[in-house]
Amino acid sequence: xxxxxxxxxxxxxxxxxxxxxxxxxxxxxxxxxxxxxxxxxxxxxxxxxxxxxxxxxxxxxxxxxxxxxxxxxxxxxxxxxxxxxxxxxxxxxxxxxxxxxxxxxxxxxxxx
Amino acid sequence: xxxxxxxxxxxxxxxxxxxxxxxxxxxxxxxxxxxxxxxxxxxxxxxxxxxxxxxxxxxxxxxxxxxxxxxxxxxxxxxxxxxxxxxxxxxxxxxxxxxxxxxxxxxxx
Numbered sequence: 001x002x003x004x005x006x007x008x009x010x011x012x013x014x015x016x017x018x019x020x021x022x023x024x025x026x027x028x029x030x031x032x033x034x035x036x037x038x039x040x041x042x043x044x045x046x047x048x049x050x051x052x053x054x055x056x057x058x059x060x061x062x063x064x065x066x067x068x069x070x071x072x073x074x075x076x077x078x079x080x081x082x083x084x085x086x087x088x089x090x091x092x093x094x095x096x097x098x099x100x101x102x103x104x105x106x107x108x109x110x111x112x
Numbered sequence: 113x114x115x116x117x118x119x120x121x122x123x124x125x126x127x128x129x130x131x132x133x134x135x136x137x138x139x140x141x142x143x144x145x146x147x148x149x150x151x152x153x154x155x156x157x158x159x160x161x162x163x164x165x166x167x168x169x170x171x172x173x174x175x176x177x178x179x180x181x182x183x184x185x186x187x188x189x190x191x192x193x194x195x196x197x198x199x200x201x202x203x204x205x206x207x208x209x210x211x212x213x214x215x216x217x218x219x220x221x
Contacts, residue, residue: 033209040120040213041213042199042211042212042213042214043155043199043201043211045208045209048208058208088152090154090155098142098203098207098209099142099143099160099203100145100157100160101209102157103154103155103156104154105153105154106152106153106154108152
């Protein structure tokens with residue numbers, strides 16, 4: 001079984017809809033991250049959480065929110081999706097040293 | 113913010129060697145990573161350098177010079193499956209990994 005899983009893997013939605021992307025991990029890591037990837041721009045950090053009670057904004061948090069339901073679960077929400085949020089979204093985890101991150105398989109989101 | 117630069121694209125022939133350079137300017141330094149990412153897939157860890165010098169792992173090697181803010185990833189005996197994007201990432205003082213835009217390597221027969 002994969003250490004970091006994401007659901008859904010693909011999603012097509014319409015402008016204005018609320019969308020939730022979910023991430024679960026079995027690595028026992030404290031730290032979890034959400035990134036988006038656009039062609040030519042690399043990975044940009046949206047939100048990160050260093051433990052269950054800790055949530056922090058990353059570089060591009062506007063239009064997104066997160067929830068850390070448990071050590072193993074970290075969800076990303078788009079309250080009102082817009083077309084420029086069309087991207088590949090990755091969840092990642094790391095241990096408390098922060099050294100090295102393990103990535104989930106990604107969610108391809110298309111907003112029409 | 114952090115500044116990480118790497119070339120956009122490189123092309124090489126099967127069996128050859130390719131060197132991908134990465135320069136960085138960050139707020140503090142706690143290590144440099146190289147990841148491989150095939151199109152549409154998750155990045156996978158290749159190497160980690162925290163001290164100056166060369167780290168070798170099979171066909172892949174990574175070099176770091178902290179004083180120069182410079183690293184390279186060396187891919188030897190290139191195979192078609194090495195066609196992918198290679199991401200340079202630096203761990204600064206806030207421990208939020210910062211990524212370069214990636215270098216797309218195309219291996220030709």
